[in-house]
Amino acid sequence: MTALIGLLRKEWFHILRDRRTLAVLLGLPAIQVVLFGYAIRTDVNDVRLGIVDPSPDHATLALRDRFAASGVFRIVATVPRLADLDALFQTGDVQQAVVFEPGFASRLAGSTPASLLVLSDATEPNTGSLLQAYALSVVEQYQRDLSPPMSSVRVQGRAWRADRPAVIVPQTRMRFNPTRESSNLFVPGLMAFVLTIISSLMTAISLTREKETGTMETLLVSPLRPWAIIVGKVAPYLVVGFASVVGVLVEARLVFGVPLRGSVLLLLGEGALYILVSLALGILVSASTSSQRVAMVVALLGTMLPNVLLSGFVFPVESMPAPLQVIANVVPGRWFVLIARGIMLKGIGLEYLWRETLILAAMAAVLLVASTRSFKERLV
Amino acid sequence: MRRIAFLAQAEILHIVRDRVLLAQVLVAPIIQLLILSNAATFEIRDTPIYVVDFDRTTASRAVVDRLGASGHFTVAGAAPSLDRADEALLAGTVTMAVVIPHDFEESLVKVGVASVELSVNGEKGSAAGIVQAYATQVLADYAQARSPTAPSPRIDVRVRGRYNPTLDYRDYMVPGILVALVTMVGTLLAAQNIAREKELGTLEQLNVTPITRGEFIVAKLLPFWVLGLLDLSLGLIVGRLVFDIPMRGSLLLLFGAAAVYLVVALAIGLWISALVETQQQAMFVTFFIVIIYLLMSGLFTPVDSMAPWAQVASQINPVRHFVTISRAVLMKGAGPAEIARPLLILAASAVVVLSVAVRQYRKRTV
Numbered sequence: 001m002t003a004l005i006g007l008l009r010k011e012w013f014h015i016l017r018d019r020r021t022l023a024v025l026l027g028l029p030a031i032q033v034v035l036f037g038y039a040i041r042t043d044v045n046d047v048r049l050g051i052v053d054p055s056p057d058h059a060t061l062a063l064r065d066r067f068a069a070s071g072v073f074r075i076v077a078t079v080p081r082l083a084d085l086d087a088l089f090q091t092g093d094v095q096q097a098v099v100f101e102p103g104f105a106s107r108l109a110g111s112t113p114a115s116l117l118v119l120s121d122a123t124e125p126n127t128g129s130l131l132q133a134y135a136l137s138v139v140e141q142y143q144r145d146l147s148p149p150m151s152s153v154r155v156q157g158r159a160w161r162a163d164r165p166a167v168i169v170p171q172t173r174m175r176f177n178p179t180r181e182s183s184n185l186f187v188p189g190l191m192a193f194v195l196t197i198i199s200s201l202m203t204a205i206s207l208t209r210e211k212e213t214g215t216m217e218t219l220l221v222s223p224l225r226p227w228a229i230i231v232g233k234v235a236p237y238l239v240v241g242f243a244s245v246v247g248v249l250v251e252a253r254l255v256f257g258v259p260l261r262g263s264v265l266l267l268l269g270e271g272a273l274y275i276l277v278s279l280a281l282g283i284l285v286s287a288s289t290s291s292q293r294v295a296m297v298v299a300l301l302g303t304m305l306p307n308v309l310l311s312g313f314v315f316p317v318e319s320m321p322a323p324l325q326v327i328a329n330v331v332p333g334r335w336f337v338l339i340a341r342g343i344m345l346k347g348i349g350l351e352y353l354w355r356e357t358l359i360l361a362a363m364a365a366v367l368l369v370a371s372t373r374s375f376k377e378r379l380v
Numbered sequence: 381m382r383r384i385a386f387l388a389q390a391e392i393l394h395i396v397r398d399r400v401l402l403a404q405v406l407v408a409p410i411i412q413l414l415i416l417s418n419a420a421t422f423e424i425r426d427t428p429i430y431v432v433d434f435d436r437t438t439a440s441r442a443v444v445d446r447l448g449a450s451g452h453f454t455v456a457g458a459a460p461s462l463d464r465a466d467e468a469l470l471a472g473t474v475t476m477a478v479v480i481p482h483d484f485e486e487s488l489v490k491v492g493v494a495s496v497e498l499s500v501n502g503e504k505g506s507a508a509g510i511v512q513a514y515a516t517q518v519l520a521d522y523a524q525a526r527s528p529t530a531p532s533p534r535i536d537v538r539v540r541g542r543y544n545p546t547l548d549y550r551d552y553m554v555p556g557i558l559v560a561l562v563t564m565v566g567t568l569l570a571a572q573n574i575a576r577e578k579e580l581g582t583l584e585q586l587n588v589t590p591i592t593r594g595e596f597i598v599a600k601l602l603p604f605w606v607l608g609l610l611d612l613s614l615g616l617i618v619g620r621l622v623f624d625i626p627m628r629g630s631l632l633l634l635f636g637a638a639a640v641y642l643v644v645a646l647a648i649g650l651w652i653s654a655l656v657e658t659q660q661q662a663m664f665v666t667f668f669i670v671i672i673y674l675l676m677s678g679l680f681t682p683v684d685s686m687a688p689w690a691q692v693a694s695q696i697n698p699v700r701h702f703v704t705i706s707r708a709v710l711m712k713g714a715g716p717a718e719i720a721r722p723l724l725i726l727a728a729s730a731v732v733v734l735s736v737a738v739r740q741y742r743k744r745t746v
Contacts, residue, residue, distance in 0.1 A: 020656060024664040028671070035675050039690040043509075046684070089542060090714035091721070092704065095684075113536040122541025123711050124552050126422050126510060127682055132539045133513055139537050168443075168488070168519040169495045172512050175469055177502030185503065205660055293572075294400050296663055301408060309419045314680065316507055318475075319421045338472065345503050352471050 003224050007232030014206070015236055025202070025240060029194045029248045036186035037256045044130045049073040050085045050094040059105035059114070066142050067098065072134050082119075089121060096120040096131050108146075176345045184259065187252040188340030189313030191245050192274065192333045198241035199275050200303040201296070203234050203282030208295040211286075226375060234279050245271060261347030267340065270353075273360050274336040278303070280367035281332075287374035307333035335360050383591050387599035391573075395603060405569070409561040409611050413618055416557050420680065421549040424510050428456035430465045430474040439485035439526075443496070446522050447478065452514040469501055476500045476511055488526070543626075543711045554625045555706040556679040558615040559641075563673070563699055566608045566642050568666045570601060570649030575662035578653070597738060601646045608642040609635065628713030634706065637723055641702040643730040648698075651737035673699045698729050 015022060049067060053060050067073045073096075077088055088094040099117035101107070107114035118135045122128025177184050210216040210233075219229055252258040260267070281303050289295045308314065310324065311333035317325055328334050335356045342348045342356075350357065395401055429447065433440050447453045456474050457464070465477040479497035488494040498515050500508045544551050577583040586596060612635070619625040648669065656662045676690065677683075677699035683691055694700045701722035708714035716723075 018661070020661045021664050024668045028668050031672065032675075035672065035690075038687040039676055039681075039694075043685055044682075087718055090708055090712045090718040092708070108535065115536040115538065118537060118539045119542050120539075122544040122547055123707055124682055125541075125544060125547035125549055127684075128541045128544065128547060129510070130513070132541070133517075136537060136539065139535060143535055167493045168523045169493060170498050170512075170516050170519050171495050172498045172500060172516075174502035174508060174512075175499050177508075209660075291400075292659060293576075296660075297400055297404055297408075301411075305412070305415075309416060315420050315422065318427075319423045319425075319507070320419050324415070324418055341503055342470075342472070346470055348470050 003222065004228045004232055007219075007224060007229070008235060011206070011233060011236045015240060022240075025198060026244055026247065028197075029190060029244050030251060032190055032193075033187065033248055033251050033255070036190065037252075044127055044134070045072060047073045047131060047134065048076045048093060048095045050088060050097040051075055051078040052080070052082045052085065052097055052099040053078060054080050054100065055102045055104070057103075057105035059108050060100045063098075063100075063139070063142055066138050067135075070134070070138050073138075092121070094121075095127075096135060098135065184256075184345060185341070186313070187248065187256075187258050188344055189311065189333075189337050190248055191271065191340055192311060192313060192336045193308060194244050194248060195241055195271065195275055195336075196278050196303055196307045196333060198237055198244065199234075199278030200282040200285065201299045202237050202240075203279055204285040204289075204295045204299045205292055206237070207233055207283065207286035208289055208292050211290055212292055227372070230283065230372070230375060234283075238275060238279075241275060242271075258344070260344050262343035262349060266349060267343045270336065270339050270343070270357065270360070273357070273364060274332060276364040277332045277360060277367055280364065280371040283371035284367065284374060287371065306331045310334060311337045313337055332360060332363050335363075384595050384599045384602075387591065387596065388602050391600060391603045395607070401569070405565055405607055405611065406614070409565070409615060410618055412561060413554070413557055413615055414622065416560075417550050417553045417619075417623060420553045420557070422507060422510075423549050424507055424514070425452065426454045427452060427476065427507075427511050427514075428474045429453045430468045430477040431455055431458040432460060432462060432465045432477060432479045433458065434460055434482040435480050435484040436460075437485035439488055440480045443480065443484075443519065443522055444478075446518050447515065450514065450518050452511070452518075465499070469499060472501070472503070474501070475508070476515065478515070550623045551625055551711060552707070554615075554619045554623050555710045556677075556703050558612060558619065559677075559699060559703050559706050560674055560679060561615055562608050562612050562638060562642065562702075563645050563670060565611050566604060566645030567649040567652070567670055568663070569607070570604050570646045571652040571656075571662040571666045572659055573604070574600060574650065574653035575656055575659045579658050593738070593741065597650065597741070601650065604646055604649075605639075605642050608645070609638060612638050625710065627710055629709035629715065633716060633719070634709045637702065637705045637709070637719065637726070640723065640726050640730055641698060641705075644698040644726060644733055647730065647733040647737045651733065651740055654737060654741040673697055676700065677703050679703050695725070696729075698726055701726050 051064055051067075053064070064075065064078075068075050077085065077094060079085060082097065082099055085094055085097050089097070097117075097119040099119060101115050104114050104116075116139065118132060118139075120128050120131040120135070207216075210219065224232070249260070253260065282299065285295055285299050285302065289298055306327075310317070310320075310328040310331045312328070313333065317328050317334065320328065339353050339356050339360075342353050346352075395405070431444050431447075433444060444455065444458070448455050453476075457468055459465075462479065465474075465479070468474045469477055477497075477499040479499065481495065481497070484494050484496070496519060498512060500512050502508050541547060574583070577586070591599075616627075616631070620627065649666065652665050652669070653662055656665055674680075676686075676694045676697050678694070679699070683694055683700060686694065704722050705714075705719045705726075708719050712718075
């Protein structure tokens with residue numbers, strides 16, 4: 001027991017001594033919370049609009065005013081020909097163009113419909129479709145305001161009410177995250193990310209370092225049992241990992257008011273379960289490699305990337321092609337993100353999350369057995 | 381000059397000999413490109429919805445049919461029970477619950493106005509907004525179809541998405557991911573490589589040779605500069621063959637910009653290696669900086685959506701400018717005049733960062 005405490009102390013000194021790594025481990029998550037809170041947004045506002053108006057008249061001026069007054073658009077250029085906007089589109093100074101045809105007002109008054117082209121920069125598809133929707137609603141509103149007098153002239157003798165178009169009013173409720181605040185969504189994923197870095201990556205590196213420098217031999221001939229070596233090596237990283245996660249939670253709560261609607265205890269318990277899975281992965285990586293560099297690359301490609309990309313942390317799993325969705329099922333982070341979001345945003349407990357929890361527990365069991373076995377094999 | 385050639389040759393031999401490094405440079409980027417461009421998508425199709433139809437009339441059924449036929453939604457469950465719908469939302473099996481009130485058809489016929497409740501799972505972030513927009517569109521179309529007496533529209537609006545008419549996410553992501561790959565190779569490898577020489581003590585040996593620091597830095601960075609351009613070519617070939625991404629502008633221009641950008645990326649790597657002691661530190665610090673750079677670059681989310689201060693801060697982010705250039709050249713076919721501003725900023729960054737890095741490096745080794 002005293003030997004184990006000695007090993008724990010030694011490992012703890014290692015962590016504290018390497019200030020730069022420690023700063024990255026604690027600082028990166030803290031900065032990421034701020035970035036995700038302020039910088040990583042997908043809402044579209046202040047759209048830079050270009051107007052192509054070959055022959056300005058009262059109708060085009062009225063519609064232009066509508067765009068300017070909508071609050072979403074800012075008119076940055078007004079030109080007579082579409083070709084004049086090409087360079088602005090290419091530099092990104094114009095995001096959308098409204099192209100009027102010549103004689104817009106006279107056509108609008110006449111019998112043939114006046115035509116209008118809305119051209120949006122769809123390089124980013126979702127922004128592109130949102131921009132189109134905004135522009136369409138401005139034009140539609142203008143049209144609706146125009147039509148009542150006209151239609152009352154055209155359709156004489158009919159009840160005005162029957163003539164009016166039917167309207168369905170959608171009442172939207174955003175459940176669980178009414179303002180669609182991105183920090184609310186990212187914090188649970190960030191926890192998974194931090195725990196993976198610290199548990200998998202740091203464990204793998206610290207175990208292979210002992211191997212590379214030859215001190216693993218020394219540890220093996222000491223009276224320490226194999227399990228005690230593993231515990232002594234990984235326990236300090238657990239402390240750092242937990243500290244970092246609690247720090248992220250507190251920061252997210254204080255700065256961004258991220259909700260924690262469910263049980264804190266359950267969240268920490270699930271966190272511990274996830275840490276077990278990640279640690280086992282880290283030990284497995286270290287057992288199969290002998291140099292720090294290889295361990296880093298394997299841990300990075302084998303655990304970090306899948307946990308960031310395929311966990312639904314940033315990109316929704318439902319949007320991925322079918323084969324990737326299947327692969328995502330074996331990524332532990334995917335299940336932890338579901339659990340953490342459920343507890344924090346929806347306030348649900350084990351009655352809804354038992355399936356995800358069981359999957360994580362099964363992963364932990366399989367990986368722990370595999371990792372202790374592989375570690376023992378290395379020792380003999 | 382000869383000394384640079386010798387040292388660069390030694391460096392190339394090192395790279396070619398080192399299997400792990402070679403895999404890191406040649407195989408990992410391809411895998412990342414293949415996985416990332418498929419995974420990094422916010423596309424929305426077949427969203428599962430739950431239908432609570434209290435009305436059960438022709439009108440309400442028509443609405444449900446329209447939702448199902450729109451291609452955006454699949455009806456995953458239907459029952460006249462709010463509790464069941466709530467359950468499905470909580471369990472996460474559906475993204476939206478559509479509640480049609482019992483007087484839906486009646487009020488639509490009599491008053492001409494009816495309401496439908498859409499409960500969207502806000503847990504899905506930006507997808508939730510798009511799902512809501514799609515549903516609203518379907519409802520509006522139905523209302524429109526029900527009013528044949530309404531005046532025909534006076535304005536014929538046509539809508540076109542420029543540069544990406546099919547709204548394909550991959551066309552957008554691949555040019556950005558190429559930048560991420562080049563950045564990783566440039567910054568991480570340069571930092572790791574010099575930190576390794578430090579850790580092994582071979583840097584000291586080089587310092588006592590007649591080679592000057594300038595020569596040393598050029599010889600060290602040159603092979604990685606070439607590797608970065610090689611990675612870009614590989615990525616472009618994969619992007620063309622596998623994803624059929626558009627290449628509307630001049631590739632020569634893109635490579636020219638990449639050559640400037642790589643100098644910045646390598647200089648950052650050099651700077652990091654001058655600051656750290658071990659490979660482990662080099663890796664963590666690089667990781668830290670590169671992640672922040674990538675998140676703030678507009679690679680995944682548009683720069684225009686960021687908070688104003690974040691938009692200003694991102695001006696000093698070289699990744700942002702190269703992402704802009706890459707997308708402008710490949711997708712929009714921009715020429716030298718259109719990318720002049722970001723390119724100038726990159727060139728200025730190259731000069732500044734390189735001189736800072738060299739100065740830092742000097743301090744450490746003397």
